[in-house]
Amino acid sequence: xxxxxxxxxxxxxxxxxxxxxxxxxxxxxxxxxxxxxxxxxxxxxxxxxxxxxxxxxxxxxxxxxxxxxxxxxxxxxxxxxxxxxxxxxxxxxxxxxxxxxxxxxxxxxxxxxxxxxxxxxxxxxxxxxxxxxxxxxxxxxxxxxxxxxxxxxxxxxxxxxxxxxxxxxxxxxxxxxxxxxxxxxxxxxxxxxxxxxxxxxxxxxxxxxxxxxxxxxxxxxxxxxxxxxxxxxxxxxxxxxxxxxxxxxxxxxxxxxxxxxxxxxxxxxx
Amino acid sequence: xxxxxxxxxxxxxxxxxxxxxxxxxxxxxxxxxxxxxxxxxxxxxxxxxxxxxxxxxxxxxxxxxxxxxxxxxxxxxxxxxxxxxxxxxxxxxxxxxxxxxxxxxxxxxxxxxxxxxxxxxxxxxxxxxxxxxxxxxxxxxxxxxxxxxxxxxxxxxxxxxxxxxxxxxxxxxxxxxxxxxxxxxxxxxxxxxxxxxxxxxxxxxxxxxxxxxxxxxxxxxxxxxxxxxxxxxxxxxxxxxxxxxxxxxxxxxxxxxxxxxxxxxxxxxxxxxxxxxxxxxxxxxxxxxxxxxxxxxxxxxxxxxxxxxxxxxx
Numbered sequence: 001x002x003x004x005x006x007x008x009x010x011x012x013x014x015x016x017x018x019x020x021x022x023x024x025x026x027x028x029x030x031x032x033x034x035x036x037x038x039x040x041x042x043x044x045x046x047x048x049x050x051x052x053x054x055x056x057x058x059x060x061x062x063x064x065x066x067x068x069x070x071x072x073x074x075x076x077x078x079x080x081x082x083x084x085x086x087x088x089x090x091x092x093x094x095x096x097x098x099x100x101x102x103x104x105x106x107x108x109x110x111x112x113x114x115x116x117x118x119x120x121x122x123x124x125x126x127x128x129x130x131x132x133x134x135x136x137x138x139x140x141x142x143x144x145x146x147x148x149x150x151x152x153x154x155x156x157x158x159x160x161x162x163x164x165x166x167x168x169x170x171x172x173x174x175x176x177x178x179x180x181x182x183x184x185x186x187x188x189x190x191x192x193x194x195x196x197x198x199x200x201x202x203x204x205x206x207x208x209x210x211x212x213x214x215x216x217x218x219x220x221x222x223x224x225x226x227x228x229x230x231x232x233x234x235x236x237x238x239x240x241x242x243x244x245x246x247x248x249x250x251x252x253x254x255x256x257x258x259x260x261x262x263x264x265x266x267x268x269x270x
Numbered sequence: 271x272x273x274x275x276x277x278x279x280x281x282x283x284x285x286x287x288x289x290x291x292x293x294x295x296x297x298x299x300x301x302x303x304x305x306x307x308x309x310x311x312x313x314x315x316x317x318x319x320x321x322x323x324x325x326x327x328x329x330x331x332x333x334x335x336x337x338x339x340x341x342x343x344x345x346x347x348x349x350x351x352x353x354x355x356x357x358x359x360x361x362x363x364x365x366x367x368x369x370x371x372x373x374x375x376x377x378x379x380x381x382x383x384x385x386x387x388x389x390x391x392x393x394x395x396x397x398x399x400x401x402x403x404x405x406x407x408x409x410x411x412x413x414x415x416x417x418x419x420x421x422x423x424x425x426x427x428x429x430x431x432x433x434x435x436x437x438x439x440x441x442x443x444x445x446x447x448x449x450x451x452x453x454x455x456x457x458x459x460x461x462x463x464x465x466x467x468x469x470x471x472x473x474x475x476x477x478x479x480x481x482x483x484x485x486x487x488x489x490x491x492x493x494x495x496x497x498x499x500x501x502x503x504x505x506x507x508x509x510x511x512x513x514x515x516x517x518x519x520x521x522x523x524x525x526x527x528x529x530x531x532x533x534x535x536x537x538x539x540x541x542x543x544x545x546x547x548x549x550x551x552x553x554x555x556x557x558x559x560x561x562x563x564x565x566x567x568x569x570x571x572x573x574x575x576x577x578x579x580x581x582x583x584x
Contacts, residue, residue: 011378011416017340018373026371033363034356102354106411109319109348110371112337269322 020120023111027120031094031128040090041128044172045136048083052076052140057147064151072153073234076161079140080133080168080231084224087129087172088196091179094121096189108270115262118184122177122258129176134169137231141165160233163243167230170247174227175200178254184261200224208239226250271297271450272318272419276327279313279474287313289474290327295452297418300445302465302482303454306561310474311454312350315423318452319348331419343372346419347412352404352427357397361388361407364396368411382410401428409440419450426460438464462553472561482553490556494529496522496536497545504541508532521545 031037055078063072098104111117141157148154155161179196186192204225207218219225220241227250229235230243240246272295279288288310295301305311316322318329320336328335331346339345355364365379383389386406391399396407405428412420422441426434441464445451455461461468468485470478478485497520498504505522508515513526524532529548536543 011344011374018371022371022373026367029363029367029370030356030359033360033367034358036358097356101356102351103356105316105319105321105350106354106368107371108321109350110343110368112320112342269316 020116023116023120024123026111027117027124031124034097036093036097037090040086040093041132044083044086044090044129044132045139047086048079048133048136048168049140049143051079051082052137053079053143053147055079056144060147060151060153063148064153070236071234072148072155073160073164074232074236076141076144076148076155077137077164077168077232078144080137080171081228083133083136084172084175084200084228085197087133087175088179088193088200090129091125091176092183092189092192092196094125095180095183096187096192099183099187100189105270114265114270118258118262118265122180125176125180126173129173130166130169132169133172134166137165137168155233160243164231164233167232167243167247171227171231171250174247174250174254175224178223178250178257181254181257181261184265185257220246221249223250223253226253271295271333272329272331272421272452273333274314274318274327274329277314277317277324277329278326279310279317279322280325286474288317288324291471291474291476293469293476293479295450295469296467297450298445298448299466300441300451300453300464301467301469302461303452303469303471304456304458304461304557305454305471306456309471309561311456311471312423314471315348315350315421315452315454318421319346319350341372341374341415343368343374343415343417345415345417346421347415347417348421348423349405349408349412349425350423352401352408355396355399355404355407358395360393361396361399361410362392364407365411365414368414372415374415378414378416382413385413386410402430402433405429405433405437409437417449420444420452422451422453424455425453426455426457434460458554458557459552470557470560477560486550486553486556489560490551490553491525492548492550494524494527494532495545495547495549496524496532496543498522498536498541498543500541503539504536507535507539507541511535523549 055075059075062068063070063075098107107117108114141161145154179192182196183192186195199222201224204222207215207222209215210218216239219239226241226246229240229246241249274291274293276290276292277288278290280286291314303311313322317324318331318336332339336342336346361383362379365382366376369376369379380389383392386409388403388406388410391403396404399407405425409422409425412422425437429437441451441453445466453464462482465482467481468478469476478489480488496504501517501522505515505517508522508524508527511527513524516523529546533543533546
C-alpha cells in the first residue's frame with residue numbers, strides 16, 4: 001500500500017455523459033459477477049428442460065392410449081411451469097440484494113438517473129430470460145418428443161408447438177420483469193419473492209374457486225395465468241385466454257408494475 | 271467545493287433531521303464534520319450525493335446539484351457505508367461495474383486496488399472481507415474517478431491503528447493535492463489529528479464552523495497549572511496581574527496568562543516553582559461541552575463532563 005496516490009494521469013477527460021450503454025455494461029458486470037445468477041440460470045434450464053422430458057417419458061404411453069384426457073401438447077413444455085419460479089428468483093435478486101446490502105446507494109450515486117438503472121436491469125434480465133427460456137423449451141421439446149415419438153404421438157416443431165418455444169422465453173422474461181418491478185417497489189428479497197410466487201402460483205389457482213363470471217374473469221386475468229397460455233401448445237386449463245391476448249394482458253400488467261417502480265424509484269430517498 | 275444553503279430535511283411531520291443549515295466545504299483542506307450519532311451527518315451526506323431529496327434548501331457540488339455533471343464519479347467520490355457491497359461479488363468486480371457506469375477505463379481499477387492495498391485479495395468475495403478491508407474497498411471506490419471532491423462517512427470505523435493512520439495520511443494528502451475533503455466522524459480525537467477545519471452539527475443545526483485552532487480557542491478552555499510551596503504569595507502576585515487564579519487542591523490554575531509569563535513573574539519575585547504546565551482541554555471535551563444539549567440519547571451516569579484530559583490538543 002502506498003500513501004503516494006498522486007493525481008493520476010491515466011484518466012482521459014470526459015465532456016459528455018457515458019450514457020445508457022455504460023449503465024448497461026455496468027449492470028451486465030453486476031449480473032454475471034455473482035454466483036446466484038449462474039445458479040438460478042442453471043436451475044431454470046435443468047428444471048425447465050428436465051421436468052418436461054421426465055413428464056413426457058412418464059406419460060407417453062398413457063397419452064397414446066384411448067383413456068388419455070389430456071393432450072401431448074400440454075406436456076411438451078411442462079417444465080416451464082416450474083422454471084417460472086427461477087425467473088421470479090432472478091428478477092427479485094437482481095434488485096433486492098442491492099437494497100438489502102445498501103449497495104443501491106452506490107448504484108444511484110454512480111448513476112443519478114435512476115430510471116436508467118431500472119431500464120438497464122430490465123433489458124438484461126428480460127433478454128437473458130427470453131433467450132434462456134426459448135433454449136430451455138427447445139431442449140425440453142427434443143428430449144420429450146423422443147418419448148412421444150416412440151408412442152406415435154410425436155409433435156412437429158411448427159405452428160402452436162413452435163410458438164410455445166419462444167412463447168416460453170416470453171413467459172419467463174415477463175415473469176422476471178414483473179418480479180423485478182415488484183422488487184423496486186418492495187425493496188425486500190423475501191417479500192418480493194413470496195408475493196410474486198403467491199400471485200403467480202397460489203392466487204392464480206385460488207380465484208378459480210370464486211363462482212360465476214367474476215371468478216372466470218379473475219382466473220383469465222391473473223398475471224401468471226394470462227401469461228402462461230403462450231408457453232404451451234395446448235394449455236391444461238381450458239378457461240385461459242388465447243395465447244396472444246393472454247400475453248398482451250400479462251405484458252400490460254407487467255408494464256404497470258414497472259411504471260410504478262419507475263415512479264417510486266425516482267421519487268423515494270435511496 | 272460543496273455548498274449547502276438553508277438545507278433542510280424532514281422525516282414525517284415532526285422529525286427534523288437537518289434544520290436549515292448553511293456551510294461551505296473549501297478545497298485544499300480537510301474539513302471534519304463532527305456530531306453525535308443522530309445529529310444529521312449521514313442525512314446531510316446523502317443529500318450532497320442526491321440520494322435523499324432535501325425538503326427545502328439546496329446543496330451543490332462544484333456549483334451544480336449532484337448528478338447534473340456528465341460523470342458523477344469523476345466529480346465526487348464517496349464512502350458511505352463500508353459494507354454496502356454484495357457479499358458474493360469480488361472487490362475487483364465491484365470496482366469494475368462502478369468504473370463501467372461512468373466510462374472510467376478498467377485499468378484504473380487495479381490502480382485504486384493497489385492504492386488501498388487490496389491488490390492481493392482483489393478476486394476474493396467481498397463477503398469474506400473484514401470491516402477494515404471493506405473500508406479500504408469503499409475508499410478505493412471513492413477514488414475510482416480521481417475526483418476533486420472526496421466525501422468519507424466515518425472512514426476510520428473498524429480500522430486497526432495502522433489503518434487509521436493510513437486514512438489520516440491519505441486524507442491529508444488528498445487535501446494537499448488541492449482536493450476538497452469532507453470527513454464525518456463522531457471520534458473527536460481522530461478529527462483533531464486529521465482536520466484543518468471543523469463543522470460541528472448537533473440536532474440538525476450547525477453549532478460551530480471554524481478552523482481547528484479557532485475552535486480550540488473558543489470552545490476548549492486552557493489554563494496554566496502552578497505548583498509551588500508558597501501558594502498564598504504566588505496567588506497574590508498573579509491575582510495582581512488582573513487574571514483569574516483559582517486554587518484547586520495544592521495547585522493554582524491560572525487563566526489568561528501564558529506559562530512563560532507566569533514563570534517570569536514568579537521567578538522575578540524569587541518564588542520556588544515545582545511545576546508549571548499548560549493544560550489544554552481536549553477536542554473531545556470541547557465537543558462534549560458544545561453538544562451537551564444536542565445529544566439525542568444520553569447515558570445519564572458517569573458522563574465525563576468535568577474530567578480534564580490533559581495536553582491532548584494536537
